Amino acid sequence: MTMQELLDEFDPLSVSSNSNQQPITDHPLNTSTRSNLISTNITKSDQAWRDAQQRSHSRQQALAQHLAQEPFRPSTTSLDFPHLPPPPSSSSPSSSSSSPLSKLEQEKLAAALNEDFDEFVSSSNSTDPNLPNLIKDLSIERRQFEEDFSKKQPIGRSGTSTPSCFDGPEGRPTPIKLLGLDEQSQAVMDDELAEGIRLHLPPRLKIPARWELLYSIDQHGTSLGTLYQRVGGASPKTNGCVVLVIRDERGDRFGAFVNEPLRPSKEYYGTGECFLWKAVNFGPDDFRIGVSVRTYAWTGVNDYMILSDQEMLSVGGGDGKFGLWIDSNLEKGISASCPAFGNEVLCSLKDDGSKNNNGKEEGSFEVLGLECWRIIV
Template structure:
């Protein structure tokens, strides 16, 4: 009798079942399915090579489908391949978000680059990062840093690595320049990998985003110190908590020695 077996669908009305219900109550409905199939005469005893599946979809009333074990294995194999394809597509989407760099960064690894790119303003997404200043290429000079950004009209990313191997810095809505007054917007933020990624956005308490002169570059302020301060030789630095960002010190030491600096511009 079983050689002529055909799949049988048994309708079950479950008005209270929410979207996405599937297989979560298999044990409960197994006995009900047997009762229903026995009453309908479609099946007297559950054989070893038969399985019962329970389905609920958005546009369909939940139902039980009785199929052979062979068919169930085929379906499970198909579902696994679909899930693998979905995971691959998700990975590809993450790859697409990875920034395109004009040069290889000496300070940021792939994880750090991806974290920063994901937390930068929407207007920067999808545009290449261009290296405009690097101590390993241009030497340690704040004047050179300013000069390399002259004429730019795009946000910049400052990355610092200190002698304790800590990586931190700031995203500035405006390129760095010498100015008598503070400049920048609320897009400006601080970050650190100490050791995990931390981001400090504008608190709204004041607008002391960035200021610069020939002796130093300052980011954040209004309290007892700057959130980030660099001297003219880009050798000595400091980082304190400040009202502008309500940040913790970015380095493990409030006063630190700079090992390397990179500045990236993100422009279309």
Template sequence: MGNTESVVVQKRLTRFRPEERPVIEGVFDRLQGGAGGPSGAPGKTPAGKTLTLEMLQSSMGSLAPDSMVRRIYQCMCRIDPGMAAPAASGKTSTPTASGVGREQLVIFLADTMRGTAEERAPLVLAMSQHGAGAAAVVTCEQVAEFLQDLISAVVQILVHRGRLQAWKPEKMGDGSLGVKLLAEQMCSELKPSDQGACDVSCLEDWIFRVSQVSLYLEMLVAEGLNVSLSSRLAPTLLPPCRETPWKELRCLLDLPVLMFLAPQLPDSYNAPWRLVFSTQLHGESFTRVVTGLTNCGPTLLLIKDTKGHVFGGFASHAWEVKPQFQGDSRCFLFTVFPRLRVYTATGYNQHFMYLNHSQQTMPNGLGMGGQHGYFGLWLDSEFGRGHSRARPKCTTYGSPQLSGEEDFTLDSMEVWAVGKPPEPEEGEEGQGKRSVLHMDPEVQAIMEMTGKTLHSQGFREPEEDQE
């Protein structure tokens, strides 16, 4: 190394613990040694020279789209070890001609895994560009394309590394659509110039505010290049899933949407997600919805209307059937399709949650936000009909119209319990609300033999020793 480059690299290495520095410095030689293919046979390139695109593909190919691998390679090639950042326009050679030097790789690893928003912004700029030439700005569309590749890689890592937390992608929604929705949502936080361009300062501000950019990038680099550091814990991007009958279910969620929604919940809501109602499994009955909602703690509601819009709400409290509003400011509404967005409490009023049934004087149904007859989200007790009214915004959550039409027809619905169920009241000892099916298994067997449908079976709380 030259003196200038050596100082830059040594400063980067100080970000890592002493026992981690040999790992970082050893990545270059390991990538060259593994370029011969899956068997790990040495490649044709002599050690100590440069890393080629093929060497990077050999390491990352199973965990990231080829387009993402090429973006990373292109970015590494543009790093000027003297400047410790991707070179400006006109100061870089064609990536395929030069390859990646040891110093470039160390700087890239340090900035993606331990860098600041200021240091990561030039890398994102370089990875968002097309072709060999370097540019000072990129468009929002180019950033969105980069994000789609990055999110796709993260999803592949979750699948290949067995970190799905019992979710079943093959039984869930279209993951490729979810990737586009999440990329668009993250891009919506960009603040480009009046001409729609994003320079380094724009990207720096964005990376600072949107933490997923750094999280996903670090995860891809660490997993794709197999950089195992003692201080790094693999992030848990998905909540645990329990007691879900996947054989009979086609879930409205997909992995990228789940990656977006789960972090929106309050920090204390870290219990496994449990499906407590689904029109696909339990039919179209408001009584069944109420049975699924009550006594299971905080919930996430998902609704798809006949126009294809997918939306819902998070209820921070266990639902109660009563003619008053309930809940608190941790509740929110959200949309999944055609836009992935979350709408939180405005403080204007406290009309967070409403659930009423079989009353003559008050509206019967489920509502979130707004007011009677003008809810941000309403599902009528005459199951199948609802509305989302906002002219221009819901007063409680500041949300626009969530559904395809103001008065919508329901296509399907799911309710997920996402928090710890409430403790039984004193004196109940967990037994007070059990049905006869819990108390006498013989009754259950007789009912099954006579062809009776056990409607309550899907809503019972699990035993303590069950997963």
């Protein structure tokens, strides 16, 4: 827009260039007077805009004060509105400073807007026939999102919710239930120890929660042949997986996990899933009570996992050492560090520091309790 067009727009005495009339050249207003008149009109327009802003701000404040006096109904969605800006500065005496809305007032204003939205959705006064349906769809989607979002909120003490295949509460595994124990027998395995061993089992065996006793010295006698019969005969059900647990005269508990049924054999058998373990008491400075389970997995150095016959049962070997060895009467045993598992001595060492033929530490023990457990899958 040129300067002449701007002057013509604000000058009521000017005429359009397309008009057939001749411009009035003898009007008493000179150029200076016309400029003052235009400036006055611009000032009035700016003042009108300021007054409109002031009225809008006053209405917003009045609405907030009214909502503060009414009982507040919680809304499913709470919007955090920014503070309303103050009106433009003006020399008018009606302008006054106002404090920003509080958090509660903002939430009430958001609730009022939500209610107005719902009322608008339910009305059918729109001139556009497609608009009500569109807004109804948006309202349904909004409410559906709120419902889905509330269902996905984290639960539990940890504040997070992780999907799990376990059946226990909050995705935790179902506690292990030990089956087959005689009420009068002195069990070696207990719930705490079983849960500790469970953490180190192959993934497919961590989920099942029922463990069945296959063999126990206390219930079935001290016979290696009986052990082979009861454990080997159950191999179709166990897929060969057995947890061996021993308690010695010092009260130490240790053993092995084997993935094939124990049986007489002239050769080593078993795979890299086998491991040795021992229960370790928490230290005096540890706030926890009970025991933890320390495991020794296959090192890959050799394949000497399980070797057993009618005279002895052993797990882990190499260099003439056995990680765990038990005699045919299931009365005495030996434990040493072996290459197959790189384990520590499982039992407590005697004060004399016993050595094997290779000069390595090894511990001997007397068997007070021995059990074999299968995991029901």
